[in-house]
Amino acid sequence: AQSVAQPEDQVNVAEGNPLTVKCTYSVSGNPYLFWYVQYPNRGLQFLLKYITGDNLVKGSYGFEAEFNKSQTSFHLKKPSALVSDSALYFCAVRDFYSSASKIIFGSGTRLSIRP
Amino acid sequence: ETGVTQTPRHLVMGMTNKKSLKCEQHLGHNAMYWYKQSAKKPLELMFVYSLEERVENNSVPSRFSPECPNSSHLFLHLHTLQPEDSALYLCASSQNSGSRDNEQFFGPGTRLTVL
Numbered sequence: 001a002q003s004v005a006q007p008e009d010q011v012n013v014a015e016g017n018p019l020t021v022k023c024t025y026s027v028s029g030n031p032y033l034f035w036y037v038q039y040p041n042r043g044l045q046f047l048l049k050y051i052t053g054d055n056l057v058k059g060s061y062g063f064e065a066e067f068n069k070s071q072t073s074f075h076l077k078k079p080s081a082l083v084s085d086s087a088l089y090f091c092a093v094r095d096f097y098s099s100a101s102k103i104i105f106g107s108g109t110r111l112s113i114r115p
Numbered sequence: 116e117t118g119v120t121q122t123p124r125h126l127v128m129g130m131t132n133k134k135s136l137k138c139e140q141h142l143g144h145n146a147m148y149w150y151k152q153s154a155k156k157p158l159e160l161m162f163v164y165s166l167e168e169r170v171e172n173n174s175v176p177s178r179f180s181p182e183c184p185n186s187s188h189l190f191l192h193l194h195t196l197q198p199e200d201s202a203l204y205l206c207a208s209s210q211n212s213g214s215r216d217n218e219q220f221f222g223p224g225t226r227l228t229v230l
Contacts, residue, residue: 034218043119043205043221044158090158102171103219105158 002027004074004091006106013081013113021076021109023091032094033074034103035065039087047089050074061085081113118142119222121206127228128196136191136225138206146211147189148219149181152203164189165211196229203227 003026013019036044048059055067065076088108095102118141149161163171164183180192207219
């Protein structure tokens with residue numbers, strides 16, 4: 001079965017420092033991977049996706065993610081964190097075994113950026 | 116915003132009430148989704164509609180009844196809910212063209228409290 005895991009419930013980073021939010025996946029076949037962000041009292045917003053091609057994917061708000069097939073990981077990164085990046089981040093994978101366009105989400109990681 | 120609107124944004128109801136949540140997408144998409152987001156739980160997919168047909172129902176209790184009258188509108192009818200149904204209910208849409216890489220766009224959610 002397709003699944004993603006986010007091993008950290010919370011990540012704390014000082015403003016200006018690089019940040020990493022971890023995600024590992026388990027799929028049969030080629031993975032279609034996504035990152036979403038959720039700000040307080042809002043719905044989820046799409047950040048970026050990996051389908052094929054370059055392992056480094058660039059997305060919105062200066063975020064990028066690195067696809068690593070050997071480690072089955074898709075970590076979200078940003079070179080310099082902003083306080084406004086504080087939010088809940090979800091990794092997700094396309095479910096190939098569903099007849100519908102179904103995405104399976106991880107449990108989420110709360111990112112807190114301190115000034 | 117994201118092109119997906121939800122009303123009401125907040126709803127408080129008693130266990131014997133009947134209410135409906137409304138979702139509208141202005142993106143020309145042909146698939147729509149209902150998710151439940153509870154504190155400290157992964158995002159739960161409830162229903163998927165593709166081309167106005169329900170294609171997935173993830174063992175959701177019958178006190179939740181979805182309706183998709185056209186490709187732009189999705190409703191979730193609620194009756195005799197339980198306090199544990201209190202959560203953020205998110206609607207999403209995507210363009211399902213047989214391709215597997217189409218991201219979903221989310222509404223802001225309805226915060227439901229069942230007394």
